[in-house]
Amino acid sequence: MTDERAGLREVSRRAGVRRVAELAGVSPATVSRALREGTPVSADTRERVRRAAVSVGYPLPARTLTVAVLARLPTRWFFAEAVAGVEAVLSAGGHLTQLHNVGDPASRRHFFDTLPVRGRVDGLILVASALDDAERSALDELDLPVTVVGGDMPGRPRVGVDDRAGARAAVRHLAGLGHREIALVSFDPYEACGRTTARDRRAGWADALAESGAAPGPVVEVGADVTAGDTAAGRLLSLPRLPTAVFAMSDEAAIGVARTLRRAGVEVPGRVSVVGFDDHEMAAVADLTTVAQPVRRQGELAARALLATVAGDTPADVELPTRLVVRGTTAPPR
Structure with a gap:
């Protein structure tokens, strides 16, 4: 019975590949190549095949994403905590984190002038860094999903506190x-x-x-x-x-x-x-x-928001609560 079911699944899979190939106007072999990362298929063909697969409910293989994280001071506590939250979510999903230090003016200027992430990443997470008009335009030109932690970029999902x-x-x-x-x-x-x-x-x-x-x-x-x-x-x-x-x-x-x-x-x-x-x-x-x-929770939620955006959703902004922690450095004045 097990062998019979496996055979039926294989016949169904082959039929599905042929149907996707017909809709996309390519061969079944091209369908297989287009649905695998890193294979020599044009971007247009890959996208056409993926759309055809989605339209008939053909299962798509899990896609490994690369996400660039822009952090001004990645070794400082706030930034390190936020990046740790981002990386935990991405790695759990089999995705990759690419960290960019945009701390000193020279490295920041070099990043926005050259945009080394172009064509190499699937999204960006901006950690606690406001952008000037030129920097914002540069990121917009990449046409990539962007999520913001602890800052603000109009039109992009934001995770932060009040x-x-x-x-x-x-x-x-x-x-x-x-x-x-x-x-x-x-x-x-x-x-x-x-x-x-x-x-x-x-x-x-x-x-x-x-x-x-x-x-x-x-x-x-x-x-x-x-x-x-x-x-x-x-x-x-x-x-x-x-x-x-x-x-x-x-x-x-x-x-x-x-x-x-x-x-x-x-x-x-x-x-x-x-x-x-x-x-x-x-x-x-x-x-x-x-x-x-x-802070770490903000990074986690920002990563989830970015993954949702890549998947075609429109995540809402998230504002997490703060709380006062009273310790020993405050008392009534003398």
């Missing part, structure tokens, strides 16, 4: 403790990676200040790493009067702020309270109050 709401929750926490002057350590608003995020988190800071009646403290525009936090704290220490609280747009910067203040003899949280954003893997070690966001 940065404004997260920042608002952080500053509400400080205002609720009784802090009346709350400083902001900001990303560089003119830097491509953080432009949208900096705008939204600054708006959340301003929202909470307006709600509570607290005064806006000094705004220090530096960057996102620990060294930037050190620099920001140095600038705050040079002021005639220290604010009693600081909201930093990243945990790395918040850790740098707290470290430098403590080295200068300023108690954290006794004299100054500090809140970060991300829930970086070192946030718990530093006992840092922060706003947690699910």
